[in-house]
Amino acid sequence: MAVTDEAIDKIKEMLLRGELKAGDRLPPEKELSDRLGLSRSSLREAVKALELIRVLDVRRGDGTYVTSLDAKLLNEAVAFVVELHQDKSILELFEVRRILEPATAFIAASKISSAELQELGAAMDGIDEHTDVEELVAHDLEFHRIISRAAGNAYLESLLDALSGSTVRARIWRGLTQDRAVAHTLAEHKAIADALARGDAELVKALVTVHISGVESWLRQAL
């Protein structure tokens, strides 16, 4: 194509060149479209596309702003794609997660703070095999997120977060509930938290590998 895609590229270049920085406000639609030499309609298409992947933030009645442009961008972009691949090749996506999650936990083991360890403990409080699925999913998400955050790499955190979308997580925990495997899975969480507290990185890595692989094989059989 041409005009609209050129506009996307030009905006991207303005970002790369530092002409536009995070938090900056873009010129009004009319002015920017004149400057880039296209119509408002076409410019709006470009802006909309950049808004979908969270590069721009459009505030009605106010203006269009550049987002923080941090690692969370990865999350948005990947999550959208992952959501579309739900039934199809979840297992391949899971294989990626099986690589990343233990490595992340390994890194986290040597960096995690006592505050984060406390958070991890709090995340498990009040969660047992009688907790309803919705809350279990929230717990699971938080548990893994605290660990990935402790690894100190925002991209890793975003990627892991996006790779197992909440839809997949919900399905898994629903399945675990039916199979009465919730207690077992929660025990794995507990073991991981304990090993993290002791700073035993190798054990953490092994436990996480077992944990993820367990879920993976459950998923494989469930499909």
Add this chain to the structure above:
Amino acid sequence: MAVTDEAIDKIKEMLLRGELKAGDRLPPEKELSDRLGLSRSSLREAVKALELIRVLDVRRGDGTYVTSLDAKLLNEAVAFVVELHQDKSILELFEVRRILEPATAFIAASKISSAELQELGAAMDGIDEHTDVEELVAHDLEFHRIISRAAGNAYLESLLDALSGSTVRARIWRGLTQDRAVAHTLAEHKAIADALARGDAELVKALVTVHISGVESWLRQAL
């Protein structure tokens, strides 16, 4: 927002529900906009956004089609984001690559076919420290891509491809050339290929770790 985002969601749901499948053609703009209850202009914004992340493929004068919806989607989405983070936090992105690349190579070691090994050999033919930067980048890209493809996980392949965009690669090889470190890096490629040929997965993993880490530390010092 409202109308346009609703349209994006509705199209996404049509995909999830199987109402639209890969390769399908969407109704014409006019018809679809009527059906979704919005104007053509607004619908076009939605379509444009979905086109940016390669979910839809618009062919002028023909129609709008659903793409193959395969793992390559990840590539497009991630590559766009990565490109925007060039100067900023390349090192964090590299850390992710350092996790994925050895693990991928490890998997590839037990799966790689003789045809792929031959490809790997061919990719190294005619490449030496006198090759110009552009060709070195192409070689590097191909080398790592053959290995990730051999691992048999399309998402892994896409992700790795996207994680080290060609811009970063170009910068690295330009730097390696100036530092007269090209021969050394190519020798590492050779060693990796040899270990793959012997099926020594552990060695492959170690070599790749060394390889990536070497580049990473060069990059760290160059920033």
Add this chain to the structure above:
DNA sequence: TAGCGGGGATTCATCCGATGTTTGCGGTGT
């Protein structure tokens, strides 16, 4: 009959102008 070319129909590309809605901000009055 097979192949080729033309022309109309379909569909997207782009632009324009009008109108509605939301937000931010400054002025005003108490």
Add this chain to the structure above:
DNA sequence: ACACCGCAAACATCGGATGAATCCCCGCTA
């Protein structure tokens, strides 16, 4: 000093007009 009001700026959405690319059917020709 504070609360309210109203204007101006900026995005949201619409519908129509025109252009350009593509597809496909139909008729012509060898």
